[in-house]
Amino acid sequence: MKMDGGENLLDGKKILITSCGGLGDLLMFTPALRKLKQMYPHLILTFLTNEHNRDVLSGLAYIDKVVTIQRKKAFGRLRVLPDLYKQDVIIFTDWQPQLLVCAKLLGVENRIGIPKPNHSLNKYFTKILKNNVMHSSRYAAETNAIIFSEALDCTIDGDMTNYDISLPTADNVKSVDNMLMNLGLKSDSVYICLAPFTGMEERNWPVEHVKKFVELVRDNLDIPIILIGPSHKKEIANSIDTFNLVGQTSVLEMVELIKRAKIFIGSDSGPMHIAGAVDTPVIAMFNKDLPSRWAPKNHCRVIKLDMPCCPCTDQVARSCQTVECMRGIIPEMVFQVLSENLNNE
Numbered sequence: 001m002k003m004d005g006g007e008n009l010l011d012g013k014k015i016l017i018t019s020c021g022g023l024g025d026l027l028m029f030t031p032a033l034r035k036l037k038q039m040y041p042h043l044i045l046t047f048l049t050n051e052h053n054r055d056v057l058s059g060l061a062y063i064d065k066v067v068t069i070q071r072k073k074a075f076g077r078l079r080v081l082p083d084l085y086k087q088d089v090i091i092f093t094d095w096q097p098q099l100l101v102c103a104k105l106l107g108v109e110n111r112i113g114i115p116k117p118n119h120s121l122n123k124y125f126t127k128i129l130k131n132n133v134m135h136s137s138r139y140a141a142e143t144n145a146i147i148f149s150e151a152l153d154c155t156i157d158g159d160m161t162n163y164d165i166s167l168p169t170a171d172n173v174k175s176v177d178n179m180l181m182n183l184g185l186k187s188d189s190v191y192i193c194l195a196p197f198t199g200m201e202e203r204n205w206p207v208e209h210v211k212k213f214v215e216l217v218r219d220n221l222d223i224p225i226i227l228i229g230p231s232h233k234k235e236i237a238n239s240i241d242t243f244n245l246v247g248q249t250s251v252l253e254m255v256e257l258i259k260r261a262k263i264f265i266g267s268d269s270g271p272m273h274i275a276g277a278v279d280t281p282v283i284a285m286f287n288k289d290l291p292s293r294w295a296p297k298n299h300c301r302v303i304k305l306d307m308p309c310c311p312c313t314d315q316v317a318r319s320c321q322t323v324e325c326m327r328g329i330i331p332e333m334v335f336q337v338l339s340e341n342l343n344n345e
Contacts (some may be wrong), residue, residue, distance in 0.1 A: 010152060011040040013088040018048045018096050020069060021338040022199070023251075023270030025140075026053055027277055029093075029131070030060065031160040032145040037062035039154070046083060048099075055251045059166030082337060084108060084176060091151050093144075097121045112151045127151065133233060161297035164271050168256040176249075176256040183226070183243045190223060192338075193258050193275070195266030196285075197229040197237070197246070202317040203267050206327055207236055213331035214242045221342070222336075223262065228254055228271060267333065268294055269325075276300065283337050287325035288317045301337050303329055 017033075019025055024051060037043060044064050047057055051068040058066045069081045084090065084099065085106050092100060092113030103111050104124045114129045115122040116149040119263055122128065129150055133143045150157045168176075177187045185191065194213075198204035227237055231247030238244060249257060255274050259262075260262055264275035265283045268291075270312040275282045276296025284295050290311050295302050307325045317323070 010043055010154060012042045014044045014046070014086065015089045015091065016048060016084065016087045017091045017093060018099065019093045020050045020096070021094060023053060023056055026056060027163045027165060027273045029144050030164040031141045031162060032148050032156050034062050034164065035062060035145070035156050035158055036148060039156070046087070048080060048083070052251070056165050060164055062151065081106070089152070091148070092268040093147065100124050133259040133293070137290055140293050160185040163277055165255060165274060166252065168252045168259070172250070172252045172256050175253055176260070179245060179248070179253070185224065185243070190262050191243075192217070192223055192225045192272070193228060193264045194225050195228050195262035195264070195269065195271035197233040198267050198269035200314065200317070201231060202267065203287060203322050203326065204318060205267055205329065207240065209238055209331050210331070213334055214240060216331055216335045217338070226257065228259070263338065265338065272296070281341060283334065283341065285326070285329050285334070287323070288312050301341065303333060303337060305329060
């Protein structure tokens with residue numbers, strides 16, 4: 001990507017970045033991408049991700065196009081091939097073997113990525129990245145800046161602690177107004193957003209803890225709790241005696257709900273990252289992963305037990321018999337931190 005004289009030729013180039021991970025993974029790319037576009041305003045950035053993640057990036061001005069893989073449709077991955085064609089650079093931040101081979105066949109000159117150990121298709125990369133978010137304890141957004149610097153032979157530096165998310169539309173705002181009204185609340189009501197459930201069972205706060213915490217808040221504080229989370233937890237959420245919007249919001253409606261909240265409380269998951277992006281104070285419960293890597297850097301209190309087995313991988317967590325790292329975070333601990341936050345205002 002450089003001339004003999006060392007001048008960087010990125011401006012005006014077409015660069016596609018892949019990441020089909022979780023919402024937090026995507027948001028941690030935004031500080032480096034924002035900085036990259038400031039450095040090279042004529043750079044054309046395309047981001048490839050899952051369909052359900054489209055809205056969190058599509059409203060960001062420095063990302064020119066969001067391309068999505070539609071997994072439930074026939075040839076879902078092949079539908080993105082026109083967007084791979086004529087890219088100058090593709091950076092694979094996750095393992096996409098079919099797209100890597102297609103990029104080679106389509107003549108993409110720079111195929112840069114994080115390899116899969118001992119995999120035969122690694123030979124199709126033109127550059128292997130040495131840095132990896134999951135192999136570092138540093139803040140993920142900072143590691144991503146290092147990854148893009150390594151990939152593109154440039155220096156992306158500066159403050160990476162403030163990340164972005166697409167803002168809700170007027171329709172999203174109106175929809176949230178109606179949700180609150182249906183709960184018996186006003187559009188400007190003070191409330192706590194609680195997101196105890198994630199896409200991974202071992203990261204979930206036990207439902208008995210959630211119920212006890214809701215009771216503690218109801219008995220001691222005059223603040224309603226609104227429960228949010230993934231749709232597959234809707235039935236179990238119905239057993240919790242509080243305002244329940246689990247499985248009832250779009251991503252941008254969730255952004256608006258969290259943006260209005262007095263404080264956000266939740267497990268290490270997408271909603272926690274949303275709270276960090278919209279600057280809502282956060283109480284984050286961590287178990288299997290590192291707060292130094294994922295916890296929001298501003299207005300965030302972390303609750304994490306000092307377990308000798310932490311951090312661990314998803315595979316290890318799924319085979320754990322006790323998951324004491326999350327079960328041991330009892331409601332009284334979270335209530336104490338909440339009370340301290342409210343008293344310090």
